[in-house]
Amino acid sequence: MLATLIRLLGDFDRAEEAMHEAFAAAVEQWPRDGVPANPRAWLVSAARFKGIDAMRRNARMDGPYDTVLDLAGSEDSDPAAAADEAVEDDRLRLIFTCCHPALASDAQVAMTLREVCGLSTEEIASAFLVPASTLAQRIVRAKAKIRDARIPYEIPSAVELPERLDAVLRVIYLVFNEGYAASSGDALTRADLSAEAIRLARLLVELQPEPEAQGLLALMLLQDSRRDARTSAGGDIILLEQQDRSLWNRGAIEEGLALARRALASRRFGPYTLQAAIAAAHAEAETAEATDWNRIVGTYNLLLEVEPSPVIELNRAAAIAMRDGPVAGLTLIDEILARGELVDYQPAHAARADLCRRLGRSQEARESYRRALDLTRQGAARRFIERRLAELPDG
Numbered sequence: 001m002l003a004t005l006i007r008l009l010g011d012f013d014r015a016e017e018a019m020h021e022a023f024a025a026a027v028e029q030w031p032r033d034g035v036p037a038n039p040r041a042w043l044v045s046a047a048r049f050k051g052i053d054a055m056r057r058n059a060r061m062d063g064p065y066d067t068v069l070d071l072a073g074s075e076d077s078d079p080a081a082a083a084d085e086a087v088e089d090d091r092l093r094l095i096f097t098c099c100h101p102a103l104a105s106d107a108q109v110a111m112t113l114r115e116v117c118g119l120s121t122e123e124i125a126s127a128f129l130v131p132a133s134t135l136a137q138r139i140v141r142a143k144a145k146i147r148d149a150r151i152p153y154e155i156p157s158a159v160e161l162p163e164r165l166d167a168v169l170r171v172i173y174l175v176f177n178e179g180y181a182a183s184s185g186d187a188l189t190r191a192d193l194s195a196e197a198i199r200l201a202r203l204l205v206e207l208q209p210e211p212e213a214q215g216l217l218a219l220m221l222l223q224d225s226r227r228d229a230r231t232s233a234g235g236d237i238i239l240l241e242q243q244d245r246s247l248w249n250r251g252a253i254e255e256g257l258a259l260a261r262r263a264l265a266s267r268r269f270g271p272y273t274l275q276a277a278i279a280a281a282h283a284e285a286e287t288a289e290a291t292d293w294n295r296i297v298g299t300y301n302l303l304l305e306v307e308p309s310p311v312i313e314l315n316r317a318a319a320i321a322m323r324d325g326p327v328a329g330l331t332l333i334d335e336i337l338a339r340g341e342l343v344d345y346q347p348a349h350a351a352r353a354d355l356c357r358r359l360g361r362s363q364e365a366r367e368s369y370r371r372a373l374d375l376t377r378q379g380a381a382r383r384f385i386e387r388r389l390a391e392l393p394d395g
Contacts, residue, residue: 002016003093005018005048006097008048008051014054017051091207095112096164098112098116099112099167099171101167109174112175117196168204172197172204173219181378183378186380198224201220202217205259210268211268212263214260215270215275218260221255222253222276222282224249229243235380237384240288241288256276257280271306271307277299281296297319297320297323300319349371353369356368362394372385
């Protein structure tokens with residue numbers, strides 16, 4: 001409804017206010033008159049008329065009638081047609097508008113969760129550990145930017161789509177990552193955020209079945225399939241190689257594998273699909289020992305060509321350590337850190353500490369664990385590092 005009303009009324013706040021007024025009218029009228037045959041059409045039609053009436057009142061005070069006249073011109077059209085016309089396109093327009101590159105990254109995330117997923121301001125603020133007032137201001141500024149910059153409420157053209165789709169996929173993955181590995185707080189995961197990201201990706205694949213959208217959905221399904229095995233009953237981290245694989249969600253794995261294969265078969269895939277291929281290699285291994293590390297390293301090599309990144313280099317180094325031994329992986333991680341990259345990135349120091357521990361270099365492991373601990377705000381991760389530190393032998 002909101003997506004359709006934004007198209008009909010041309011403004012986020014106006015559409016929200018009109019929608020709430022329509023709900024209030026329905027609560028009053030439907031018990032008396034009965035539920036209409038097409039409730040959504042009734043609500044959209046009522047909201048549109050209320051929105052136009054509000055604009056008329058404002059126009060009498062503020063001046064120009066042009067926009068009101070444009071909207072009022074279709075007042076007599078069929079309400080069902082107005083409500084049901086291009087509903088899916090409306091939802092897609094809303095996603096692309098909330099993720100427009102002219103908006104700041106944090107505003108894109110906030111707008112998407114608020115307007116597309118329907119989370120409250122308080123829920124989003126709690127997830128990202130910012131005051132609700134701060135989060136509300138981000139949304140207000142984003143809406144003002146959309147209005148003042150005349151950002152079009154539309155699906156991008158074929159020429160614009162690749163760049164714009166990248167922004168949408170990035171926002172969805174940011175939301176998922178905060179759910180998959182919370183940046184702070186006591187719990188490792190936020191299942192509600194992961195579920196919202198997966199729901200949003202499903203919607204995007206349904207409306208715009210591009211290979212990279214399929215690849216992202218595959219990646220998130222494969223990663224989320226391990227959720228129940230990633231922590232103990234007490235909330236402590238269980239590493240991938242120690243997880244009880246019988247707890248992995250086989251339905252999510254099968255769906256993720258099918259999507260990954262479809263995206264790869266298109267030959268038009270990008271970094272999310274390649275990451276899904278890596279997640280698939282883990283999902284297909286019946287035991288940790290059966291993991292095909294050579295396949296994983298090869299996929300990381302291709303991923304680095306597609307998207308050069310020190311974080312991908314770090315993940316590749318960890319995979320090489322599993323394939324070729326800890327010395328090979330440690331050498332690569334030290335090279336990354338020596339370049340000054342990832343010096344404030346907790347996983348780099350945690351990975352280095354683990355390899356030093358496996359090599360019996362306890363003092364180096366201790367220093368790296370302490371550096372990782374300094375950079376960790378997440379409760380379960382802190383407990384894991386503290387436990388590793390306590391297990392190190394003296395000297």
